[in-house]
Amino acid sequence: MQKIQNYIDGKLVDPRSGNFLDNINPAEGKVYSLIPDSDAGDVADANAAAQKAFPEWSAMAVEKRSANLSKIADLIDRDLEALAVAESVDQGKPVSLARVVDIPRASANMRFFATGAIHFASEAHITDQEAVNYTTRTPVGVVGCISPWNLPLYLFTWKIAPALAAGCTVIAKPSELTPMTAYLFSKLCIEAGLPPGVLNILHGLGGKVGQAIIEHPGITAISFTGGTVTGKKIASTAAPMFKKLSLELGGKNPNIIFADCDFEKALSTSIQSSFANQGEICLCGSRIFVERSLYQKFVDAFVERSKNLTIGDPADEKTKVGALVSQAHMEKVLSYIDLAQKEGGRILTGGKQVRVSGRCANGFFVEPTVIVGLSHECRTNQEEIFGPVVTIMPFDTEDEVLAYANSTTYGLSATIWTENLKRAHRVSARVKSGIIWVNCWLFRDLRTPFGGMKQSGVGREGGWEALKFFTETRNVCIKL
Numbered sequence: 001m002q003k004i005q006n007y008i009d010g011k012l013v014d015p016r017s018g019n020f021l022d023n024i025n026p027a028e029g030k031v032y033s034l035i036p037d038s039d040a041g042d043v044a045d046a047n048a049a050a051q052k053a054f055p056e057w058s059a060m061a062v063e064k065r066s067a068n069l070s071k072i073a074d075l076i077d078r079d080l081e082a083l084a085v086a087e088s089v090d091q092g093k094p095v096s097l098a099r100v101v102d103i104p105r106a107s108a109n110m111r112f113f114a115t116g117a118i119h120f121a122s123e124a125h126i127t128d129q130e131a132v133n134y135t136t137r138t139p140v141g142v143v144g145c146i147s148p149w150n151l152p153l154y155l156f157t158w159k160i161a162p163a164l165a166a167g168c169t170v171i172a173k174p175s176e177l178t179p180m181t182a183y184l185f186s187k188l189c190i191e192a193g194l195p196p197g198v199l200n201i202l203h204g205l206g207g208k209v210g211q212a213i214i215e216h217p218g219i220t221a222i223s224f225t226g227g228t229v230t231g232k233k234i235a236s237t238a239a240p241m242f243k244k245l246s247l248e249l250g251g252k253n254p255n256i257i258f259a260d261c262d263f264e265k266a267l268s269t270s271i272q273s274s275f276a277n278q279g280e281i282c283l284c285g286s287r288i289f290v291e292r293s294l295y296q297k298f299v300d301a302f303v304e305r306s307k308n309l310t311i312g313d314p315a316d317e318k319t320k321v322g323a324l325v326s327q328a329h330m331e332k333v334l335s336y337i338d339l340a341q342k343e344g345g346r347i348l349t350g351g352k353q354v355r356v357s358g359r360c361a362n363g364f365f366v367e368p369t370v371i372v373g374l375s376h377e378c379r380t381n382q383e384e385i386f387g388p389v390v391t392i393m394p395f396d397t398e399d400e401v402l403a404y405a406n407s408t409t410y411g412l413s414a415t416i417w418t419e420n421l422k423r424a425h426r427v428s429a430r431v432k433s434g435i436i437w438v439n440c441w442l443f444r445d446l447r448t449p450f451g452g453m454k455q456s457g458v459g460r461e462g463g464w465e466a467l468k469f470f471t472e473t474r475n476v477c478i479k480l
């Protein structure tokens with residue numbers, strides 16, 4: 001059985017304890033590889049390597065740092081197919097999705113920040129002709145990057161690329177549920193000649209090796225993406241140590257559809273924003289609000305399209321909905337479907353685990369599920385489900401739908417469908433979300449600030465925001 005290893009000081013190594021955990025293929029429901037059960041001892045080794053590498057990496061000419069990262073991007077492109085297959089096997093997502101979204105985006109992340117760092121500049125201010133102020137931004141030091149299981153290599157590189165480009169050295173931990181592509185990535189770093197210790201990748205449990213990364217006094221900044229409950233735990237450990245923190249947490253995003261929308265575009269994009277990646281994307285629009293005059297037409301068409309999505313073997317090119325990441329997560333999603341019915345919801349399609357035939361007979365598949373008849377206030381409409389489950393609700397006025405949209409503790413993203421430009425501006429300004437899409441969804445420009453309000457997170461990623469996060473700002477004032 002394949003054994004994944006940690007990547008410390010430029011080498012692939014077993015965890016100090018010698019202990020390994022099972023890694024499960026979620027489409028088959030069986031163990032297919034082993035991952036290191038790392039602990040604080042491994043964090044100490046990674047920290048020693050990262051501290052040793054920091055002076056040279058942070059002082060390296062930015063063009064040279066950039067070339068290192070671009071080389072890794074090229075190797076990701078070269079291995080696109082193998083990485084897409086590995087991601088699909090490890091996570092359960094359709095390979096056809098990993099091939100066009102996850103892996104191309106991973107190399108785009110590396111290249112974007114490799115070139116971005118070259119253009120990163122800082123400000124100068126002349127003060128009343130009497131003084132000149134100039135601001136410098138220097139890498140903060142050794143940083144910790146902790147990423148989740150829904151978009152494994154995509155979100156892993158979204159964090160480490162700006163950290164490395166800014167001149168930090170990194171200790172990164174992918175999710176224990178989806179370690180494989182980060183392991184393959186560490187091999188690419190070795191092949192690319194990344195200097196030892198610049199990036200260290202530790203595998204294992206969040207509460208053990210993840211927590212040890214957060215607690216380590218040598219690690220000065222933490223960038224985390226994951227659930228809001230875990231985010232709170234991380235903040236409660238890191239804040240009293242005055243570590244810099246970037247938290248990208250959960251969402252319960254509204255998808256607001258006005259009667260004057262382009263119906264076909266709103267419909268087909270809403271199918272994607274509901275069920276892409278089995279609904280396991282923090283940006284999925286899990287609460288759909290439709291203006292009453294369009295409501296029934298939209299519901300009927302949406303249910304029809306949902307029924308036609310092919311669920312099954314992620315390796316099959318025709319599959320649109322693959323397996324959920326784990327049995328525990330599948331059970332969580334099914335428990336919310338149960339709750340929705342107890343809260344008075346009616347299931348128009350889906351609602352059950354799917355038994356796929358053949359090699360995927362024991363996989364964690366759930367039907368795309370559409371629920372109506374719920375109030376915006378019930379738990380089903382307030383808590384993050386993170387699966388292929390959406391609710392649809394009617395509304396009459398803008399004020400009413402804004403009250404519904406803003407009623408949760410989350411504020412990550414929102415989608416608005418209207419052909420009325422004034423309305424688009426008006427509603428965008430009043431939705432309490434950090435990311436708003438009008439007449440589109442997940443249309444990304446990596447230069448834009450990415451992150452949420454309220455309990456969806458703290459800080460922003462993307463573009464200059466990310467490079468600023470991984471640097472410390474210093475202002476120098478010189479009297480003329």
Ligand code: TXE
Nearest residue numbers: 147148174175206207210211226227230249250282384386
């Ligand atoms: O993720 P966790 P879980 C949401 C989604 C999901 C819920 C819980 O609703 O059902 O979160 O998912 C590491 N110190 N999202 O529990 O725990 C962990 O090892 C340091 C939304 O599977 O948040 C993994 O690497 N690290 C989300 C990472 O945190 C710790 C994507 C994320 O795991 C740790 C995923 C600790 N104490 C789930 N505990 C999004 N925003 O996209 C865990 N980890």
